[in-house]
Amino acid sequence: xxxxxxxxxxxxxxxxxxxxxxxxxxxxxxxxxxxxxxxxxxxxxxxxxxxxxxxxxxxxxxxxxxxxxxxxxxxxxxxxxxxxxxxxxxxxxxxxxxxxxxxxxxxxxxxxxxxxxxxxxxxxxxxxxxxxxxxxxxxxxxxxxxxxxxxxxxxxxxxxxxxxxxxxxxxxxxxxxxxxxxxxxxxxxxxxxxxxxxxxxxxxxxxxxxxxxxxxxxxxxxxxxxxxxxxxxxxxxxxxxxxxxxxx
Amino acid sequence: xxxxxxxxxxxxxxxxxxxxxxxxxxxxxxxxxxxxxxxxxxxxxxxxxxxxxxxxxxxxxxxxxxxxxxxxxxxxxxxxxxxxxxxxxxxxxxxxxxxxxxxxxxxxxxxxxxxxxxxxxxxxxxxxxxxxxxxxxxxxxxxxxxxxxxxxxxxxxxxxxxxxxxxxxxxxxxxxxxxxxxxxxxxxxxxxxxxxxxxxxxxxx
Numbered sequence: 001x002x003x004x005x006x007x008x009x010x011x012x013x014x015x016x017x018x019x020x021x022x023x024x025x026x027x028x029x030x031x032x033x034x035x036x037x038x039x040x041x042x043x044x045x046x047x048x049x050x051x052x053x054x055x056x057x058x059x060x061x062x063x064x065x066x067x068x069x070x071x072x073x074x075x076x077x078x079x080x081x082x083x084x085x086x087x088x089x090x091x092x093x094x095x096x097x098x099x100x101x102x103x104x105x106x107x108x109x110x111x112x113x114x115x116x117x118x119x120x121x122x123x124x125x126x127x128x129x130x131x132x133x134x135x136x137x138x139x140x141x142x143x144x145x146x147x148x149x150x151x152x153x154x155x156x157x158x159x160x161x162x163x164x165x166x167x168x169x170x171x172x173x174x175x176x177x178x179x180x181x182x183x184x185x186x187x188x189x190x191x192x193x194x195x196x197x198x199x200x201x202x203x204x205x206x207x208x209x210x211x212x213x214x215x216x217x218x219x220x221x222x223x224x225x226x227x228x229x230x231x232x233x234x235x236x237x238x239x240x241x242x243x244x245x246x247x248x
Numbered sequence: 249x250x251x252x253x254x255x256x257x258x259x260x261x262x263x264x265x266x267x268x269x270x271x272x273x274x275x276x277x278x279x280x281x282x283x284x285x286x287x288x289x290x291x292x293x294x295x296x297x298x299x300x301x302x303x304x305x306x307x308x309x310x311x312x313x314x315x316x317x318x319x320x321x322x323x324x325x326x327x328x329x330x331x332x333x334x335x336x337x338x339x340x341x342x343x344x345x346x347x348x349x350x351x352x353x354x355x356x357x358x359x360x361x362x363x364x365x366x367x368x369x370x371x372x373x374x375x376x377x378x379x380x381x382x383x384x385x386x387x388x389x390x391x392x393x394x395x396x397x398x399x400x401x402x403x404x405x406x407x408x409x410x411x412x413x414x415x416x417x418x419x420x421x422x423x424x425x426x427x428x429x430x431x432x433x434x435x436x437x438x439x440x441x442x443x444x445x446x447x448x449x450x451x452x453x
Contacts, residue, residue, distance in 0.1 A: 077332055164338070165328070167326075208417075209326070210416075212341060215330060
């Protein structure tokens with residue numbers, strides 16, 4: 001008999017219903033990842049007892065760890081399920097939705113709070129309008145070297161899922177949005193909104209709610225220097241604090 | 249900028265200035281335990297000769313210390329347990345909170361035992377004898393010694409690790425490399441203060 005993979009999946013039928021665990025067994029295929037196993041369950045939705053159940057719901061898109069939508073908690077650690085190869089996972093493989101966001105169904109969560117945080121810190125370059133703004137400012141290779149790494153964030157949620165300060169009960173912006181605030185504060189055009197961003201970051205839920213646990217930087221699948229970004233914003237906030245006190 | 253940010257920054261600042269600096273001064277004075285009762289008592293009592301002694305004590309030590317500890321205890325309630333993330337900085341994050349709460353209780357006991365108690369009992373002034381008696385008490389001596397050692401370890405750890413987090417909060421150390429250097433500084437601070445304090449206690453052990 002061919003080898004079978006054991007899965008324990010934390011399921012939830014609707015936004016309001018309570019979660020429950022369900023076991024599944026999936027035929028082993030070499031080099032398969034968690035998503036291909038979920039696809040097998042979807043094609044043949046039988047639990048370990050052989051009962052026909054509703055297929056497990058999950059989110060995914062790019063399947064190459066750049067979109068962030070398939071993020072879930074696998075064996076206790078948050079990561080992308082597309083890059084989670086079953087050969088490297090301990091069995092039974094436990095799949096849970098991220099705990100910091102409202103569950104939509106099964107493993108699919110609503111990450112709106114992260115996108116709202118990006119809006120709050122105005123994580124963009126203000127260049128609206130139809131008129132010709134001329135060429136953008138030149139960006140040095142050194143600047144690009146730093147900025148490119150920061151721009152790799154895919155708002156997947158790993159940083160805030162692992163963060164002990166980010167909870168459903170507070171309004172902490174989280175490392176991802178702060179990192180983007182840093183990115184756009186250093187951009188030659190984006191920095192025109194610098195003060196506005198810092199104003200938001202210096203309110204409740206902002207930079208001062210960070211507890212320096214540094215789980216974000218460890219959990220980030222893109223190895224973005226998040227602690228450095230938070231420290232950099234801390235420095236900017238310190239200067240702004242000083243200016244607010246003595247120069248305005 | 250609202251009060252939220254200002255309170256947090258004051259909390260961060262008071263941990264180093266003046267509470268951290270007071271800790272260094274306080275542990276330095278304890279080295280005089282080795283110089284015998286007379287010198288130690290004279291050294292401690294001389295501070296109280298200053299006409300500003302009470303002001304300094306209240307404004308530089310008690311108010312910042314009470315603010316730092318009470319606000320810090322409130323912040324601790326924000327923390328959520330994340331059991332599956334076993335990173336070193338995460339461990340330090342929890343030890344910082346645990347030591348903070350522990351040291352808060354230690355300080356309450358310590359202030360009562362070393363300052364308010366003797367004041368109430370009118371035995372103020374003979375600090376060396378008071379400490380030595382407490383340590384050599386056949387019944388409670390071991391408990392007192394244990395509490396003091398734990399209190400010292402908690403305080404020196406909390407301060408040393410606080411240097412590290414302070415440098416991130418205020419943006420003193422930005423890059424991972426500079427944060428690594430800060431960590432070395434905080435480890436050295438922890439070792440120097442802990443060894444110095446335990447050595448001081450050895451005089452009356």
